Amino acid sequence: MSVATSLIEEQPARVAPTETLYQFTESPLLARQNQQESNARSYPRRIPLALKRARGIHVEDVEGRTFIDCLAGAGTLALGHNHPVVIEAIQQVLTDELPLHTLDLTTPVKDQFVQDLFALLPPALAAEAKIQFCGPTGTDAVEAALKLVRTATGRSTVLSFQGGYHGMSQGALSLMGSLGPKKPLGALLSNGVQFMPYPYDYRCPFGLGGVQGVKANLHYLENLLSDPEAGVQLPAAVIVEVVQGEGGVIPADLDWLRGLRRITEKAGVALIVDEIQSGFARTGKMFAFEHAGIIPDVVVMSKAIGGSLPLAVVVYRDWLDTWLPGAHAGTFRGNQMAMAAGSAVMRYLVEHQVCEHAAAMGERLSEHLRILQRDFPQLGDIRGRGLMLGVELVDPAGALDALGHPPAFARLAPLVQRECLKRGLILELGGRHGAVVRFLPPLVITAAEIDRVGEIFGRALAAAAIGL
Numbered sequence: 213m214s215v216a217t218s219l220i221e222e223q224p225a226r227v228a229p230t231e232t233l234y235q236f237t238e239s240p241l242l243a244r245q246n247q248q249e250s251n252a253r254s255y256p257r258r259i260p261l262a263l264k265r266a267r268g269i270h271v272e273d274v275e276g277r278t279f280i281d282c283l284a285g286a287g288t289l290a291l292g293h294n295h296p297v298v299i300e301a302i303q304q305v306l307t308d309e310l311p312l313h314t315l316d317l318t319t320p321v322k323d324q325f326v327q328d329l330f331a332l333l334p335p336a337l338a339a340e341a342k343i344q345f346c347g348p349t350g351t352d353a354v355e356a357a358l359k360l361v362r363t364a365t366g367r368s369t370v371l372s373f374q375g376g377y378h379g380m381s382q383g384a385l386s387l388m389g390s391l392g393p394k395k396p397l398g399a400l401l402s403n404g405v406q407f408m409p410y411p412y413d414y415r416c417p418f419g420l421g422g423v424q425g426v427k428a429n430l431h432y433l434e435n436l437l438s439d440p441e442a443g444v445q446l447p448a449a450v451i452v453e454v455v456q457g458e459g460g461v462i463p464a465d466l467d468w469l470r471g472l473r474r475i476t477e478k479a480g481v482a483l484i485v486d487e488i489q490s491g492f493a494r495t496g497k498m499f500a501f502e503h504a505g506i507i508p509d510v511v512v513m514s515k516a517i518g519g520s521l522p523l524a525v526v527v528y529r530d531w532l533d534t535w536l537p538g539a540h541a542g543t544f545r546g547n548q549m550a551m552a553a554g555s556a557v558m559r560y561l562v563e564h565q566v567c568e569h570a571a572a573m574g575e576r577l578s579e580h581l582r583i584l585q586r587d588f589p590q591l592g593d594i595r596g597r598g599l600m601l602g603v604e605l606v607d608p609a610g611a612l613d614a615l616g617h618p619p620a621f622a623r624l625a626p627l628v629q630r631e632c633l634k635r636g637l638i639l640e641l642g643g644r645h646g647a648v649v650r651f652l653p654p655l656v657i658t659a660a661e662i663d664r665v666g667e668i669f670g671r672a673l674a675a676a677a678i679g680l
Contacts (some may be wrong), residue, residue, distance in 0.1 A: 233634045236260055236275050241274060258629060259283075259638060266293030269654045269661060271638070279636050280665060282653040284288075286601070286640070287457070287489040290516040290557055291564075292654030298519045301556035314546035323549035328558045332498050333527065341528045347542035348522030348550070350427050350514030352486035353565055354384040355450075356526045356540040361449040361482040363539065364532040369404035369447040371433075371481075375412065375459030375644075378451065378486055378512075387451055400434055406444050408433060410456065411468045414593040414604065415644075419614035423467075430471040435478045449482040449510070454500035457489040459642025461595060461602025461650055469504035482532065484510040489600070490523075492516040492630050493561045493655055496598030498572030503597065519553025528639050561655075567598075570655045573662050574598040577651060580666030590621055601651040604643060620647035628680055631672035637665060 238246070238642045241262035245253070261279070265272040269292050271281050284292065293300060303310070310321060346353040363369055372378070372387040386405045395484075409417035409429055416425040418432075431624065436442050452671070454469060456462040476483045485508040490500035497503055499511065509532060515522035522544070561567065578594055581603055585591040592606030610619040622645035629649065632639050640650045653665065 220522075221426065222519075232636070234636065236635075239274060255283075255640075258626065258641070259633060261638075262512060268292040268295070269657050271546075276357040277636070279633070279638050280653070280661065280668070281638050282651050282665060283638050283640050284652050284654045285520065286515065287494060287652045288515040288518075289520050290492050290494070290655050291519075291560060292656050295557075295560075295656070296555045297560050299555045301519065302521075302549050305552045310548050310552075311373075311455040312548055313371050313544070314548060315543070316541075319548060321548050321552050321555075322546070324554045325485075328555045329527070332492075332558060332562070333511075334499075334502065336509060336513075337527070337529065342530050344528075344534045344540060344541065345506040345542075345545040346524045346525045346526060347646040348518070348524055348544050348547060349514065350486075350524050351378070351381045351384045352542060353379045353488070353514055353526050354387070354486065355381060357449075357451070357484050357512050357528075358383055359540055360526065360528060360532055360535060361484065361510065363535040365448040365480075365482065367446060369406060369445050371406050371408055371447050373408050373410040373452055373456075374411050374417070375456050375462060376451070376453055377456070378453075378488075398560050404445075404447075404575070406436075406447070408436075410459070411465045412460075412462050413465065414462075414595070414615070414617060415613065416615060421615050426465045426468045426471075429468060430475065433472070434475045437475065437481065444603070446479065447481055451484040451486060452478050453490065454487045454503070455490045455597055455600055457600070457650075458642050460604065460648040461600060462503075463495075463595060463597050464645075466504040467578035469506055471504040473504075473508075476592075479605045482509040484508065484512065485655055486512045488512055488514045489652075490597075492557070493567045493570050493598050494598055494652075495596075496522055496574060498561070498567055500597065500600075516557065517554050518547070518550035519555075519557040521547060521553050523547055523550035523554060566655050570598040573655075573657055573659065574601060576659060576662045577601060577666060582668070584670050584673065585664070588677065590624060590673070590677065592617060592620075596651075599651070599653055599655055599657070602643065602648045603651075604647065605647045619626035620645040621648045624676060624680065625649060627676035628669075628672055631675045631679075632668060635668045635672055637668040637672070639669075 262274045263271050264274045272278050315390045346356045378384045378387045387444050411429050418428045458485050485501045487499050491513050510528040517523050581594045589608040590605050593604040596602050605621040607621040608616040625641050625647045642650050
């Protein structure tokens with residue numbers, strides 16, 4: 213049985229009528245949420261749904277409306293909602309009366325999880341890998357990674373990248389490129405972060421783009437680490453997303469990644485790769501850094517690793533393992549259900565060749581978007597890897613930048629998102645000015661479902677453009 217056939221059988225499509233347009237009014241559940249939940253809530257403001265049921269790539273709200281979920285828990289739901297292998301793994305934990313909470317004590321479930329994870333790593337990394345279980349969020353894993361490299365190197369500063377996103381705790385927040393969440397806080401608890409330009413080809417920070425932009429970027433970084441008058445202390449680490457997610461689905465040039473690894477290794481600086489959103493087949497490889505053939509010193513993982521349940525880990529090379537017992541702890545680092553579900557997902561990804569499927573479906577969706585681009589000049593840049601895709605919306609009437617690209621069209625993006633929602637498609641926005649439409653569907657999405665997503669997006673784009 214082929215991968216595509218097996219996925220179709222396990223995730224039957226439920227297609228809404230083509231011209232159905234949902235209307236949204238505030239239900240009692242949403243009204244109470246607005247009244248009682250924090251002002252910091254985010255997704256309900258743009259996606260005003262009260263959900264009651266989900267399976268595969270679809271969710272259903274309390275009013276019986278069905279939506280294609282191309283947000284998928286911000287990439288958490290690799291196999292979609294309530295996949296049979298995940299449900300079976302969770303039920304088995306309950307049937308076997310396994311402890312649900314073990315701190316960092318080991319169990320057969322935990323041991324199997326570690327073996328399954330290490331089997332997915334490139335052999336050169338797996339051979340010397342250590343793992344630290346963290347609190348059940350990616351941001352806590354980032355905090356652990358910062359402690360790890362600072363302890364091992366004796367240095368305190370870290371280089372991060374413009375446009376980067378690594379979490380919302382104060383230490384992780386200090387690594388974030390976006391200024392919005394930082395402004396109300398004043399001075400952050402963590403200091404010693406130096407920001408570097410990211411290789412954003414469409415809007416190259418050096419105004420060059422292409423190969424020349426990559427070369428200038430690497431030269432700048434290498435000079436910063438070697439120039440005794442650069443004003444920047446040698447850092448403990450460089451932290452990078454191989455594909456920036458919240459920053460606008462910007463894939464790093466692969467030659468740039470190889471150069472970054474060469475430069476950091478030569479300087480004795482640890483390379484931390486944040487795979488929280490891009491890991492576990494999302495980009496068409498098991499880990500996004502594998503596209504460049506590099507071996508990082510530290511890999512931060514969360515989201516899909518827990519099979520839809522909360523879990524986060526740091527995997528790192530053993531030369532860094534110098535911290536003392538208790539250097540990083542957390543009550544909920546022993547989530548046995550998440551480990552069982554995570555193992556089930558990892559095995560499924562391998563057995564069903566989901567990496568290859570994600571790559572093929574990502575190319576299929578990209579082709580739909582490129583076809584739309586012929587008729588809609590508002591589609592400025594289509595980019596990403598695998599099923600981690602983004603479209604930067606632009607204003608064709610605006611002034612062109614140094615590379616000849618029109619400015620971001622921030623006003624159009626939420627209109628497109630709203631028109632998609634009215635047609636039964638959940639998408640999220642990101643990037644500079646919130647002008648990037650992001651596609652993060654479950655990796656089990658079928659070709660027919662990809663075609664449906666492309667069709668809905670095209671209709672929504674046309675409706676949004678008329679509404680300007």
